[in-house]
Every structure is written in structure tokens, then in C-alpha cells.
Amino acid sequence: MQHTVSHLKSPRQEVRLSAIKDLGRAAFDPQVVKHLGELLRDPDPAKRVGTVQALGQVGGEARPQAVALLAEALAQPDAAVRREAATSLGKIGPAAGAAAGALTKALKDADAKVRIAAATALGQIGPAAAESIPALVAALNDCNLIFCRLVAQALSQIGAAAVPALTEALHHADKNVRREAAWALGQIGPDAAPAVTALLQGCGGAVTARALPARPVGGDATAVINFAAARHEETQLLAHASAPGIPEHDAKIRQTVTQALERIQGKK
Numbered sequence: 277m278q279h280t281v282s283h284l285k286s287p288r289q290e291v292r293l294s295a296i297k298d299l300g301r302a303a304f305d306p307q308v309v310k311h312l313g314e315l316l317r318d319p320d321p322a323k324r325v326g327t328v329q330a331l332g333q334v335g336g337e338a339r340p341q342a343v344a345l346l347a348e349a350l351a352q353p354d355a356a357v358r359r360e361a362a363t364s365l366g367k368i369g370p371a372a373g374a375a376a377g378a379l380t381k382a383l384k385d386a387d388a389k390v391r392i393a394a395a396t397a398l399g400q401i402g403p404a405a406a407e408s409i410p411a412l413v414a415a416l417n418d419c420n421l422i423f424c425r426l427v428a429q430a431l432s433q434i435g436a437a438a439v440p441a442l443t444e445a446l447h448h449a450d451k452n453v454r455r456e457a458a459w460a461l462g463q464i465g466p467d468a469a470p471a472v473t474a475l476l477q478g479c480g481g482a483v484t485a486r487a488l489p490a491r492p493v494g495g496d497a498t499a500v501i502n503f504a505a506a507r508h509e510e511t512q513l514l515a516h517a518s519a520p521g522i523p524e525h526d527a528k529i530r531q532t533v534t535q536a537l538e539r540i541q542g543k544k
Contacts, residue, residue, distance in 0.1 A: 309338045313345045316352070324349075324357045332364025339371055347378035350394075355387040362390060366397030373404030380408040383415050383427075391415075392423055399430030406437040413441045416453045428456040432463035439464065443471040455529045462536030469540055475533050 315327040328349050334342035346368075349361035362382055365372040379401075382394035398405045398412065412434075415427045431438040438460070445457035458475060461468040 309334055309341045309345070312342075316345060316349055321354050321356065324352065324354065325360050328357055328361040328364050331361075332367045334368075339368065340374065343368060343372045343375050346372070347375040350375075350378045350382050355385075355390055358382065358385065358387065358390045359393045362393035362397045366393070366400035369400050370402055370404045372397070372401050376401060376405040376408050379405070380411045383408075383411055388420060388423065391418075391420075392426055395423065395426045395430050399426070399433035402433050403435050403437060405430075405434055409434060409438050409441050412438075413445050413457075416445060416456050417448070417450055421452065424452060424456050425459075428460040429463070432460040435464055436467040439468050439471055442468075443474045446471070446474045451526050451529060455526070455532050458529065458532045458536045462532070462539040465539050466542055468536075472537065472540060475537055475540075 309331070312327050312331055316324055318324055318327070328346060331342045331346050331349075343365065346361045346365050350358050352358055352361070362379060365375050365379060376398065379394045379398050382390055383398075385391050385394065395412070395415065398408050409431065412427050412431050416424050418424055418427070431442060442457045442461050442464075445453055446461075448454055448457070461471045461475065
């Protein structure tokens, strides 16, 4: 380690950056992580970028310390540092849940690449980022459609905890928000079953027959009764969805809703 640390003072940038990477690989020692934290204050932006990348490799007992440093790096003035900090948190995954709050703030970063990296990281953190659900749903209203899809993907990776907020978003005035909410619910799959009624009510009655429950196999009377009840309930919902004032006129949303229902019912 001493040899690596001495290389940090080399006049050659490639040697300094290589030393930072070596520190990252050795950073299971909390003292090494502390040293990396000091490098985050270095005036050289390339060194700070290399440092946040190295922190993303930290594991073991030093990982919480690395996550805290990366969360702080999300507030640095250099956009490249903020972007790489978010990317490193995403690589750490669920163990970076403590940084969800800082990543949530980064969803409103002035730099589009930072916002995208933050949304992606929250998805990689998964259910441990549940506190970010309200901000992610709000971000579905962004004018950048690529960002919106990544936000929707993050919500789907967070999973069941996002279903209530996504269900509410199905009634949003903006059609893009409705479409992305429906897509995310479909990606969640069977855990999004509580959203079926709202999906049907918002699809304008355009759900295809293949999205309805499959006919039960065998002679089990209970299965037949349950199937009949479910079929009647969904038929009623489809009729209600066709009522004036409720239909969804956007063909892309109707298609997304149909696909979502199929995924929720395990047909895809």
C-alpha cells in the first residue's frame, strides 16, 4: 500500500490514476477508504473521478464508509464526479440503500447525465430504495423520454412497494406518465396484481381477450367458480372502462396496458 500511496504524488497522471485504482482494489481496509475520502478533495478533477470509481469496488466492512463518501460526492461541483458517484453506488447495489436520499436529490440535477445515472442507480439498489418512490413517480413527468423510461425501470426494480404510487399515476393528465406507469407495472409482474382494476379502467375497454384470465384446466369445481367470478368481474370492469369520459384514446397506452396485464397474469 505504501508503494501505491507514493504513486499518488507522481507527476504523470496515468500513474496517479493507476494508483487510485489499486487503492480501490485494496479498499477492504477502512484506513484505505479514509485515504480515498481525502482524495475526493483533490483539486485534480480526473483524480476525483478515479476516486469515486475506486470507491465503487469497495466491499466488506469498509463498504458503508464508501457508500457515505459516494453520497457526499453527489454534491460535488463537477458533474463528471457526480455522475460517476451515482454509477458507483449503482454498482454496489442493495448495500447502497443508505445513499437513496442523496440519489433522490440527484434526480433533479442540472446535468441530464447525472439524473440518468441517479435513476439507474436507484433501480440497481432495488427495494432498499423504496423511500425514493414519490420522487421517481414525480420524475415520470420529465420531458426527456429516455430519462422517463429509466425512471419507470427503476420503479419496476424497486418492485411491489411502488405499485400504489404507480397505480395512482395511471390517472395522471400526461399520457407519457400514464404509459410509463403502465409499463412499469407490467415489468413488476404478478406483484402488481392490485393495479389490475385501475389498468382496466384506464384502457378504454381495449384490452384483448388474451389478457383476460385463462380457462381453468380440469374438473375442479372451486377453480371453475373462481374463474367464473373473476371473468364476470373483469367483464364488468371492461364495460365500465368503455363508458364516456374514461376511455384511453392513445393507442400506444392501450397496447402497453394490454402487455402489462399479460405480464401481471404471468402470460409473458
